[in-house]
Amino acid sequence: MKLTFNKEKDLYRLISKEIERANSTRCPQVVSEIKVIEQIEPLDFYRAAGKIADGERFYWEQQVDQFALVGAGIAASTRTEGRSGYLAVRDMQSQLLRSATVCGSEGVTGTGPLIFGGFAFDSDKQSSKDWSLFGSGYFFLPEWLLTVYGQHCYLTRSVVCRPGDHAEAFIKKMKIQEHKLFSNLTEIKTESFIEKHNLLKYQTDQNKLEWNKLLNEAIHAIMSSELNKIVLARSRVLVYQDTLASESVLHALHEKQRGTCVFCLENGRSAFLGATPERLIKKSGSHIESACLAGSAARGDTNEEDRRLGEWLLHDSKNRIEHEYVVTTIRKALAEVCRQLSIPEQPLLMKNKYIQHLYTPVTGVCDERASIVQLVERLHPTPALGGLPRQNAISWIRGHEMLDRGFYGSPLGWCDGEGNGDFHVAIRSALIHKETAVLFAGCGVVRDSDPNQxxxxxxxxxxxxxxxxxxx
Ligand SMILES: C=C(O[C@@H]1C=C(C(=O)O)C=C[C@H]1O)C(=O)O
Incomplete structure (x- = not known):
C-alpha cells in the first residue's frame, strides 16, 4: 500500500490502523515513512547511529555509483541455522516487506522498507564460536535507513506493528531516537574524523607448510577426480592493543578502496566488514547485473610494470582457465532464468589498489517478479569462491579447509519488497571482535597451481x- 502523506498525526493514525490489522490477522505489519533530508555523509550517519544502536548497524557504499545505505536499529530480524536461510529471507521479503505500508517520498530504489544481511558460505557447516551469532543467515530491517544517491538523501524510518502494540509507544520512541540521532550528527559533523592507528600486538598466520600440504592435496584431488577447480582460503588473526572500532576501519576503506563496495554488518560486539570488488548479482526491475571475477596479479610499482602484469594476466593460460570456469557457470545459471543475457567473449582487467583481476561483466533481462534472493541462491558459490563442480568442491572444502569461513566469500547485501536489491561476494574482509580481527583470503586452485604462488x-x-x- 502506498500513501502520500507524512505528518506526525497521520503517521500516528496509520500505525494505529496497522496495529488493529495486526491484532485481527495476528501477522506483523510494517509501516515505513520516507523523508527527503539534507545531505549527510554516510560515515557521519553511521557514527552518530552508534550512540542509539551500537551493534545494530550496517554500512554499504559504492562510491563509483555515488550510492550508500546505512541502517541502524532492528525493527525485525531473522537469524537462521542450516539450510533454512534463503527461505527465511525470501519469506521476510515476500511477507513482511511486500505488504508494508509506505508513506512519504516513496518511489526511489533503496529507500523504504528493505532488509540487509548475509549468508554463511556453507550452510551445512557448523558455525564456530567466532561466527555463532551470525548463524547460516542474518538479516534485519533497520528502524533507521539513510539512502544516499549522488546529491540526494533520504531517511526511512520503519516500525513493525505486532498484535498488542501501542502507537503512542512507537511515536515516543521514534521522537527520542530521532532527537538523539540528529544531535549526535551535529556533534560529529563539527568534530573532524579522528584517524585511529591501531597498534598491532601480535599476529598468527596459518602455517605455510600446512598450507602447501593442503594445496598439494587439492591439486592431487583435481588430477585424480572429476574436480576441475577448488577455491581454498586461509585466515590471519591479528590482535591489537585496543578495541577495534568499525567506524575507523570503514573510514580507511572509504578513503583507500574507492572502486570497491565497502560494507559492514554489525552483530552485537562483532562486525564483519570489508571492501569487495566482486558483485554477485544486482536486480532492478527486470534488469540484472553480475560479474565474473577470477584470475589475479599484483599491481605494478610503475605504469610500465603494471601494464606488463596486466598483459601477462590477460594471456596466462592458468588464470584464463580459472576465469573461464566462472564465466561458463554464471552464464549457465543465469541463462535458465533470463530471456536476454550479454557476456563479452574476452575478459577485461579490473584494477584495484593492490591487485588486478580478470573481469567479465554480465548484464541480462529476467522476470521482473523474480526475487533477488532466488538468484543469489542459484549463483552462490560461483567457481570464483567454491569450485567446479560446485557440490564436489564444497564438500572437499568442508572436509579439508582448516577454518570456518563464516560469511567470508558469501553473498552479502540488501533486498526490498519487490525482490530488487544488490548482493556482493564478501571478500577482502575481516571479522572484528573487541581487540581481535580475523582476516580472510582465498585463491582458485587448478591442476597447474603452484602452492607457493x-x-x-x-x-x-x-x-x-x-x-x-x-x-x-
Ligand atoms: C577468494 C578471493 O578472491 C577470489 C579469487 C580470485 C582468484 O582466484 O584469482 C579472484 C577474485 C575473487 O573472485 C579472495 O579475495 O579471498
Whole structure:
C-alpha cells in the first residue's frame, strides 16, 4: 500500500490502523515513512547511529555509483541455522516487506522498507564460536535507513506493528531516537574524523607448510577426480592493543578502496566488514547485473610494470582457465532464468589498489517478479569462491579447509519488497571482535597451481584489510 502523506498525526493514525490489522490477522505489519533530508555523509550517519544502536548497524557504499545505505536499529530480524536461510529471507521479503505500508517520498530504489544481511558460505557447516551469532543467515530491517544517491538523501524510518502494540509507544520512541540521532550528527559533523592507528600486538598466520600440504592435496584431488577447480582460503588473526572500532576501519576503506563496495554488518560486539570488488548479482526491475571475477596479479610499482602484469594476466593460460570456469557457470545459471543475457567473449582487467583481476561483466533481462534472493541462491558459490563442480568442491572444502569461513566469500547485501536489491561476494574482509580481527583470503586452485604462488596471492589479498585496520 502506498500513501502520500507524512505528518506526525497521520503517521500516528496509520500505525494505529496497522496495529488493529495486526491484532485481527495476528501477522506483523510494517509501516515505513520516507523523508527527503539534507545531505549527510554516510560515515557521519553511521557514527552518530552508534550512540542509539551500537551493534545494530550496517554500512554499504559504492562510491563509483555515488550510492550508500546505512541502517541502524532492528525493527525485525531473522537469524537462521542450516539450510533454512534463503527461505527465511525470501519469506521476510515476500511477507513482511511486500505488504508494508509506505508513506512519504516513496518511489526511489533503496529507500523504504528493505532488509540487509548475509549468508554463511556453507550452510551445512557448523558455525564456530567466532561466527555463532551470525548463524547460516542474518538479516534485519533497520528502524533507521539513510539512502544516499549522488546529491540526494533520504531517511526511512520503519516500525513493525505486532498484535498488542501501542502507537503512542512507537511515536515516543521514534521522537527520542530521532532527537538523539540528529544531535549526535551535529556533534560529529563539527568534530573532524579522528584517524585511529591501531597498534598491532601480535599476529598468527596459518602455517605455510600446512598450507602447501593442503594445496598439494587439492591439486592431487583435481588430477585424480572429476574436480576441475577448488577455491581454498586461509585466515590471519591479528590482535591489537585496543578495541577495534568499525567506524575507523570503514573510514580507511572509504578513503583507500574507492572502486570497491565497502560494507559492514554489525552483530552485537562483532562486525564483519570489508571492501569487495566482486558483485554477485544486482536486480532492478527486470534488469540484472553480475560479474565474473577470477584470475589475479599484483599491481605494478610503475605504469610500465603494471601494464606488463596486466598483459601477462590477460594471456596466462592458468588464470584464463580459472576465469573461464566462472564465466561458463554464471552464464549457465543465469541463462535458465533470463530471456536476454550479454557476456563479452574476452575478459577485461579490473584494477584495484593492490591487485588486478580478470573481469567479465554480465548484464541480462529476467522476470521482473523474480526475487533477488532466488538468484543469489542459484549463483552462490560461483567457481570464483567454491569450485567446479560446485557440490564436489564444497564438500572437499568442508572436509579439508582448516577454518570456518563464516560469511567470508558469501553473498552479502540488501533486498526490498519487490525482490530488487544488490548482493556482493564478501571478500577482502575481516571479522572484528573487541581487540581481535580475523582476516580472510582465498585463491582458485587448478591442476597447474603452484602452492607457493597461491600463498603469495592470498598474502596480497590480505592487503586492503591489513592497511585499513592499521588506519592506513
Ligand atoms: C577468494 C578471493 O578472491 C577470489 C579469487 C580470485 C582468484 O582466484 O584469482 C579472484 C577474485 C575473487 O573472485 C579472495 O579475495 O579471498
Amino acid at each position: 597461491e600463498f603469495e596471492e592470498t598474502a596480497l589479498k590480505f592487503s586492503p584489510m591489513l592497511r585499513a585496520l592499521s588506519g592506513r
